[in-house]
Amino acid sequence: MKSPSQAVKPPANGGLAAPKRSEGGLPRVFSILFGLFFGLALVKFPNPSMAEVWKSNQFIGNFITWPTNGYEWIFSSWPNVIGYGLLAALAMLGIFSARWKIKSPRWLLAMPLVWLGWQFISGTHTLDAQLTGATLKHFTACVVCFYLGAFALSRIQDLTGFCIGLLAGFAWLLADGLSQHFGGLEETRKQFWLYVYPTRSEMPPEWLKRMSSNRIFSTLFYPNTLAGALLLCLPALLMFIWRLERQFTIGARTLLVALIGLPALACLFWSGSKGGWLLLLLLGLIALLRLKFDRKWKIALIVVILVCGLAGFAVRFSGYFKKGATSVSARFDYWRAAVQTTAANPLFGTGPGTFAIPYRQIKKPEAEMARLTHNDYLEQASDSGLPGFVAYALAIGGVLIWSGRRAIRDGGQFFAVWLGVLAWALQNFVEFGLYIPALSWLAFALLGWLVGSPGNQFDKTKPAA
Numbered sequence: 001m002k003s004p005s006q007a008v009k010p011p012a013n014g015g016l017a018a019p020k021r022s023e024g025g026l027p028r029v030f031s032i033l034f035g036l037f038f039g040l041a042l043v044k045f046p047n048p049s050m051a052e053v054w055k056s057n058q059f060i061g062n063f064i065t066w067p068t069n070g071y072e073w074i075f076s077s078w079p080n081v082i083g084y085g086l087l088a089a090l091a092m093l094g095i096f097s098a099r100w101k102i103k104s105p106r107w108l109l110a111m112p113l114v115w116l117g118w119q120f121i122s123g124t125h126t127l128d129a130q131l132t133g134a135t136l137k138h139f140t141a142c143v144v145c146f147y148l149g150a151f152a153l154s155r156i157q158d159l160t161g162f163c164i165g166l167l168a169g170f171a172w173l174l175a176d177g178l179s180q181h182f183g184g185l186e187e188t189r190k191q192f193w194l195y196v197y198p199t200r201s202e203m204p205p206e207w208l209k210r211m212s213s214n215r216i217f218s219t220l221f222y223p224n225t226l227a228g229a230l231l232l233c234l235p236a237l238l239m240f241i242w243r244l245e246r247q248f249t250i251g252a253r254t255l256l257v258a259l260i261g262l263p264a265l266a267c268l269f270w271s272g273s274k275g276g277w278l279l280l281l282l283l284g285l286i287a288l289l290r291l292k293f294d295r296k297w298k299i300a301l302i303v304v305i306l307v308c309g310l311a312g313f314a315v316r317f318s319g320y321f322k323k324g325a326t327s328v329s330a331r332f333d334y335w336r337a338a339v340q341t342t343a344a345n346p347l348f349g350t351g352p353g354t355f356a357i358p359y360r361q362i363k364k365p366e367a368e369m370a371r372l373t374h375n376d377y378l379e380q381a382s383d384s385g386l387p388g389f390v391a392y393a394l395a396i397g398g399v400l401i402w403s404g405r406r407a408i409r410d411g412g413q414f415f416a417v418w419l420g421v422l423a424w425a426l427q428n429f430v431e432f433g434l435y436i437p438a439l440s441w442l443a444f445a446l447l448g449w450l451v452g453s454p455g456n457q458f459d460k461t462k463p464a465a
Contacts, residue, residue, distance in 0.1 A: 027155040030090070030097040034153055035162035037086055038442045039169025042229060043176075044078040045437040046220040048372065049138030050353045052080065053130040077219070080138065080437055087141055087441070094152035102150060104451045108398050109150060112444070115391035116143045119352050122384035126351020127358070135353030135383075138437060142444040149448025157453065159413060163240035166442075167260075170233050174260070177218035177226065177267035185216060215272035221436055227276030228433045230268050231423035232443060234261070235283065239416035274317055275430050279423050281309040286419065290408055331374045331430060333367045334359065338375065338382040342389075349385040353435075358382070372435060376428040396425050396447070403450040414453065421446050 048054075067073040102109065119139050126132040153162065180188070192211045215223040241256045248256065268276050285302060341350060341358045350358055356371040363369070373379035381389035400422055407418035424433055424443045433439045 026093075027097040027099075027152065028161055030093050030152055031156040031159065032161035032165055033093065034090060034148065034445070035159075035165025036168070037090055037165070038445065039165045039167070039172075040086075041083060041438045041441055042166075042169040042173050042233075043219045043438075045080055045083045045441075046077050046225065047080065047437075048221065048432070048435045049080065049437065050131050050134045050371070050435070053134050054371070083437055083441070084137060084141055087144060091144055091148060094148040097155065098151040099155045099452075100151060102154070102452050103454070105402065108402060108451050111391060111395040111398060112143045112146045115388065115395045116140060118388050118391050119384055122348045122388055123351055125345075125348040127354045128351065131353040131357075132351040135435070138435070138440075139352065141437070142434075142440050145441045145445040146448040149445035150452035151448075153445065153449050154452030154454070159236070159240065159417075159449075163237060166233065167237055167240070170229075170237060171260070173218050173220075173226075173229065174263045174267055177216050177270070178263060180216040180218060181266075181270045185214065213272075216267060216270045218267065220438060223271040224273045224275065224427075224431050225433070225436055225439065226271045227268055227273035227279075228424060228427050228431060228436075228439050230264050230271075231276060231279055231283070231427065232420045232439060234264050235287075235416040235419040235423075236413070236446075239413055243413070269316075274313070275427055277309075277313050277316070279427055281305070281313075282426075283419055283423055284309075286422075287415075290411060290415065330367060330370070333364055334370050334373050335375055335378055337362050338373045338378040342378075342381040342386065345382075345385060347385045347387070349381070349383045349388060352383050352388075355379055355382050372432040374431055376432055376434040379432065379434075399447045399451055400425060407450075414450070417446050418450060421450065 066079060067076050116139055119136060123129075123132045123136055153159075156162065176184075189211050213223070216226065217223045218226050220226045220229060238257055238261055241260060242253055244253060244256075265280075268280060284305060288298065288302060288305070291298070337359045338355065340362055341355070344358075355373050356369070359370060373382060377389060377393060380392045400418070403414075403418055404422075407415040421443055424439060427433055433443070
């Protein structure tokens with residue numbers, strides 16, 4: 001019999017069994033570089049995939065022009081082509097880091113490739129080869145991220161290295177958002193109206209709207225995109241920080257969570273995103289439902305959160321609804337046009353990235369022009385026909401539904417990643433997150449990780465021997 005000093009001690013991580021470390025050094029290096037890539041993407045690749053051929057936007061350095069000096073390399077966004085090059089280099093490393101045997105359903109692994117294949121088929125019937133070409137490059141990058149997540153990143157059960165790189169970019173995002181709220185946005189607006197606007201004959205409506213508003217957007221395309229990035233990244237990053245039990249005391253971890261979580265919530269509030277507010281409320285309720293405590297107290301807490309959250313929403317956006325909720329009515333016009341375009345082109349659509357072309361012809365006279373549908377699922381139907389819509393819905397929804405049971409059961413890191421990707425997928429019913437590299441590349445990589453990640457031993461408690 002073992003003496004007390006020889007008895008097996010419980011794990012130092014609060015009863016959670018340590019993962020079996022089968023991965024080697026190369027997968028760890030890959031996970032760190034992969035995380036750094038997505039942290040960089042949050043700061044440097046915020047522009048829609050088609051921006052490189054939006055001719056009316058070529059005058060804005062924040063869109064597609066290459067940085068010309070050190071200041072612009074640091075503080076301006078970069079052309080998406082740089083991201084494609086970096087991703088190609090990572091893909092080469094990922095091939096040598098990959099674990100090719102995955103137990104998840106084969107159709108889940110195949111569906112992103114099916115979706116991408118149909119995009120190329122639809123592209124042969126496009127109304128604009130340049131728009132479609134730019135979009136197909138971006139979609140290919142999304143699918144590459146998915147398979148790197150499924151086969152290479154999934155070798156790392158503990159995403160510490162990945163999250164460190166992502167957290168660096170996320171912190172930059174928060175700092176830029178706070179700077180905008182506390183004076184930076186006003187200064188940018190002054191420079192825009194004094195030195196940019198008077199020299200241009202054509203100005204995209206989204207830029208005029210962005211420069212006329214007090215809503216912050218940080219390093220991203222516009223305020224709702226910022227909200228999407230916050231919702232996608234925050235659950236996983238907060239869980240990562242909270243689980244640094246060996247490095248920090250509970251007090252230090254609480255402080256670190258507050259230093260990231262509170263500025264993120266403030267930036268979400270200052271972004272003025274109505275959908276972001278409601279999605280945050282939904283994520284909180286899902287997380288609460290998973291906690292195990294007395295049912296009566298849980299129901300009472302859910303009611304309180306719902307009442308307070310919806311009341312706060314009503315107060316915060318009362319002025320918006322008094323003005324007639326113009327963005328909601330505009331979206332309904334985009335969606336009507338997408339349905340009409342799909343009905344006219346049900347098999348191949350009008351070509352990936354070309355929604356603006358038929359919309360210009362069928363939009364209501366009083367409606368402002370839009371380049372994207374503000375609903376990625378309807379845009380898939382409009383741009384690539386019903387097969388494109390079905391393939392995309394199965395690729396995204398299939399992973400979330402299949403991994404949802406495990407996420408609820410295992411909790412921890414897997415649940416946090418699933419929760420963030422769920423928020424991204426839901427927001428895309430009213431936004432265009434699929435077409436923003438900073439969001440979609442990361443979301444596809446995490447979808448792949450959800451599919452490829454083996455049994456989540458790190459999140460399960462095992463009895464002591």
